[in-house]
Amino acid sequence: MKTDSFLVEVHEDNIAIITMDVPGETMNTLRSEFGDEVRQVLDFLKSRNDLKGVVFTSGKPDSFIAGADINMLASCETAEDVYKLSRDGHKLLNELASQRLPVVAAIHGPCLGGGLELALACDYRVISNSPKTVLGLPEVQLGILPGGGGTQRLPKLVGIAKSLDLMLTGKQLRPKQAVKLGVADEMVPNTVLIEVAKKHLAKGKRGKVAPKLKGAEKLLEATSAGRNIIYKQALKTVMSKTKGNYPAPEKIIDCVKASSGDLESGLKLEAKHFSELVMSSESEALRSIFFATTEMKKETGAGDVEPKPVKRTMVLGGGLMGGGIANVTAVKAKVPVRIKDIAHEGISKAMSSTWKQLDKKVKRRHILESERDKTMSLLTGTLDYQGAQSIDMVIEAVFEDLKLKHQMVKDVEANCGPDTIFATNTSSLPIGQIAAVAERPEQVIGLHYFSPVEKMPLVEVISHEKTSAQTIATTVKFAKKQGKTPIVVKDCAGFYVNRILAPYMNEAANLLLEGEAIEKLDNSLVNFGFPVGPITLLDEVGIDVGAKISPILEAELGSRFAAPAAFDKLLADGRMGRKNGKGFYRFDSDKKGAKPVDESVYKVLGITPSPRLSDSEIAERCVVQMLNEAARCLDEGIIASARDGDIGAIFGIGFPPFLGGPFRYMDKLGAKQLVAILERYQSLHGDRFEPCERLKAMAAEDLRFYE
Template sequence: MRDNMENPTTTPDSAFSLMFTTEHVGIITIDVPGEKVNTLKAEFAEQISSILHKAQQYPNLKGLVLISGKPDSFIAGADITMIAGCKTAAEASQLAVKGQTVMSQIASFPVPVVAAIHGACLGGGLELALACHARICSLDDKTQLGLPEVQLGLLPGSGGTQRLPRLIGAPKALELMLTGRSLRAKQALKLGLVDDAVPYSILLQTALERVAKGRKARPPLPWQARLAGGPLGKSLLFHFVRKQTRAKTHGNYPATEKILDVVKTGLDQGSGNGYQAEANAFGELVMTPESAALRGLFFASTALKKEKGADAEPLTVRRVGILGGGLMGGGIANVTATRAGLPVRIKDVNHEGIRHALKYSWDLLEKKVRSRRLTRNEQQRQMMLISGTTDYSGFAQVDLVVEAVFEDLALKQSMVAEIEKNAAPRTIFASNTSSLPIHQIAGLATRPEQVIGLHYFSPVDKMPLVEVIPHAGTSAQTISTTVALAKKQGKTAIVVGDSAGFFVNRVLAPYINEAARCLLAGEPIDHIDKALVHFGFPVGPVQLLDEVGIDVGTKISPILVEAFGQRFAAPAGFDAVLKDDRKGRKNGKGFYLYGQKGRSAKKKQVDPAIYRLLNVTPKAQQSETELAQRCVMLMLNEAVRCLDEKVIRSARDGDLGAVFGIGFPPFRGGPFRYIDTLGAANVVKTLQQLAQRYGEHFTPCEGLLRRAESHALFYPQGETKEIADVV
């Protein structure tokens, strides 16, 4: 179709170009110069207005089609770096008004405007598509549509809160905006978000035909439908959605409340008032510390994606070997095959381990098939990437081996020797150890430069973080190759020092130990856990121990005590839990009850036998704030030690590790950003007060004392960040 064009119109350095077909349909191509993906910038408002004005001057114009000039992206969102320049809520609100004005120009264009969507259509990109009179998307897997602003502590600020409920109804619109989740093409079509979904090869043709045939825009939903059945339905809807949202956020995410308020305003008082409320709320949210912290994490993870981990080009990994078919081995095989798209060869001592690992992937893929996110053919194709063996057949072709056997040094050293004997000389050996020093695992290796740590977190398919742990002799190319594989697996990879516990487990251990001390002092388990959940963690420390495995947690503690002293010692008497064969969820016996049915299963209940076992009479004595403070302050103190000892390369890496590895509250930005928020002097004062009450393990470290005295920040004010990603 593009060969049949006339009168191309372009402007130097503009992201928008216009040309016309002989059937009098204008095609506006969006192609931001010098960028991999399209993002909306503030200066584009004038460019869009200009291109629309030129199009309107064309005689006999039947309509417009908006399409991307990028191969895999429609518009990935708005460039949020422009938010950083806003000093006041009013300035941020003006950005929203500017965006609303541009979208209004598109919506009020006198002839049909159709968005032809292929690739990411997110945030401001979807708001632009919503302003069009129709939307057609490709059926490609790369195509996804959503409004993820809430994940940055914001709301859609260019009319999205008003247009989406009128298009698909308030219940569905609220669910999309409050979760920030994205939709595939067929999901979007079923929801009514798009008018058609077609193969990419006929996307433009379909959009042009829709305009040429003069098909009118789908009218907004009747008011009864968008209000969930009328005034009563609307009242009940907002009551229950607000109640459910608060139960999940515990009031820690202001954006969710603003989204509910703004949508309700638009439905109650009309879109004019809705747009004004949207702009005002957007400005207010930009100024909140929660949004600043969430945007900081976004900037940090974006910058980390561009880093190789070491100053060397990574080797190409074409095949991966896995040693061990247990829970971790099966999870690592799954993300390698289904996300990285690489063939995986699993080696286990028996066929049962291989079957277990294969079933792990099959079950995960089966869920996707049942929810229609994956075809049966694609499931079979991905499963064919995973094979197993009880010997080393096939390992001569693997480029990297991930070892996921038991935490036993001699066993892991023997695994290194066997891989050096049975795999190619180039093969990298990556150990998924959670605590053993990498230099010891490499101690007997003939090629120690190719030995590295690669610490995954369970469950592997859900937890986003991996720690990449080189020892002193690991080559730069081994580091960069391992980081590159982790990225292919969809992981956030931080490079950490070869030190006991590495980073995540080292900062987690004092947090868990203090929760145990609180329990032994008589604080009820659910009271402790609720305190930390209300602080912002996804689960409390005691429940986390159940989920990870009580036996796993207790194995790490002696290693940390040997390396760093008694501040890592588990409280006396706590070993009674493990002696009672309580391993947590995995053996159905832990701090909480498992295997319940009916109503009682919906709400996790504490096993009362645990109190008798520990000789404790549970009674809440401390407030939730005090309990959270005791646990979190120790984590902050240890995080600063890790930075000063170069266990982590930067405060940024530490914040990402804590948020993605143990669920440190994202709206607080991570341990280091949280210290900056509180002030190092206040953290020191709090630790000193806790030390007086509960013991010397609360003594503030030298690094905190130094920063408190000099008023130093981990993130200096006004520091610049090179960002090319978006909302």
């Protein structure tokens, strides 16, 4: 029998193979409208008394089921709509689980979210050993919880502690991990997946499952007192990381608690919590990020212009940034990269960092030695430009010195081909100034990575007024191959991310000089939702780096970017932060946990800590500076849209994801409210708080950035 998305074939051995293949999609996703189709499939199975078992698989070449269609949630208008959606799913999966026939899920490719919940409702799970196969319940990353029975079936299968770890982190399991944990029963090559799945049917219906537990974990999960210890520890860990800003983890723990009782009661609680979370502002914000990044994957940054392929690259500079750029080019993009440096030591250091990362994966059995060696073969080094004629893109990562960068432009144009793109990884110098000496300025572009390059997801693609559309499109596509989320921004001092970060950091510095304690400043912004506080960030980035950027921003954009003069005293005292082990915090401490404050820094700055403001007041003063500058950037066309501004702030500097980014947060506050806050601070602290024209106009007409 066949429906639009499901094909049921009964083989000569009287085994039914159900193949899911959603038409017109590269991946299968679960949708509410499939209910009738699934009902037809289940009725067909009931009607066949000759069947011995069922294998459920996918018709997609490299995907099982990637999860539920997120658009389905956006279409729900009330919590009752969401509750019904979850309960309808429960009903169908319960029927699948209670079939008189044994059912095996034959899984190749991503099996995530609702896809794994469907697989958990089957008796057995056989998975391919392909690196494309991953299993997980990542719903927490969207501010929700598994709503198709996952919170109830997974704990019964793998135990409480392991299921909490999977659901609270959203981590994805590789095939070996899935089998070891007990989520999957067997791992085989994809070529024999269906045959092996059929063999599992001979075992018949699966009886009661028992988690593979050992030692202390087994003892803890055997009693209610032990289980309570697990729940309390899980909640404590969650709260230390989320500061209570994300409601989903707590509700996941509550649902897992219910899994020790009867299934139906647990499913009802799951549906209740699921419906509440879907309607929450946090989930709405997190889902908006998902939709934004999905849209951006399809964009070139330059309309319909066709990007050119980048087959060979060169990185100028083997330092921290250059080594990181070379790493993502070889490891993620799988493109050959030649590292050019003035010394063998720089090249060796850059290659060594990639080797260490890959070798660690080998030792953890995530990749084979042959894969490591193949990736390393893409990295080569040179002290000159020999053979550079074939290079498609040069990425420059040398010191922030305009004369040096001018020399790099001239060298590349003299030694590389006429079509070579020159991408500069500058964090503050305007690209137009760097391109001023170029014979082919249309091929000069900014490509601003964030440190550490291997981990930070954002890259800013900066076009100056002469950059060609094809250069933009080619650079955007290449950045995506490197595993980055690129936003195209207009050329201006600080571009977008550093420009909105600078006034936020300066305000934290002003608060410090007013007597607020270092750890209180940092804790206030971490509690607000940032991954680290501004003072910690300054230590990590480098106090000397901040000192170099501030004058450039002030010269180009005005006095509101002036850094407190007292900070010159830090450099005079030799304080550069982590890089030289001397900054606001102590780096010589062996104590675990948070680093202690270096109390001597107060004396250097000539201040005595005398905290007087609340956490919320401190956070507000810093954050509104960032919001005001973000609105200015949109008004000036530095970013193309509020969406790009939100993604840039979240992925570039860790703006709290549960707020959806600065522009969604401004919509939540309301332009009138934000302008009133800024004007109040302007009257207290001066014109650096003056609201920009865009915000004042929006306040007057009660407008929003998103409609």
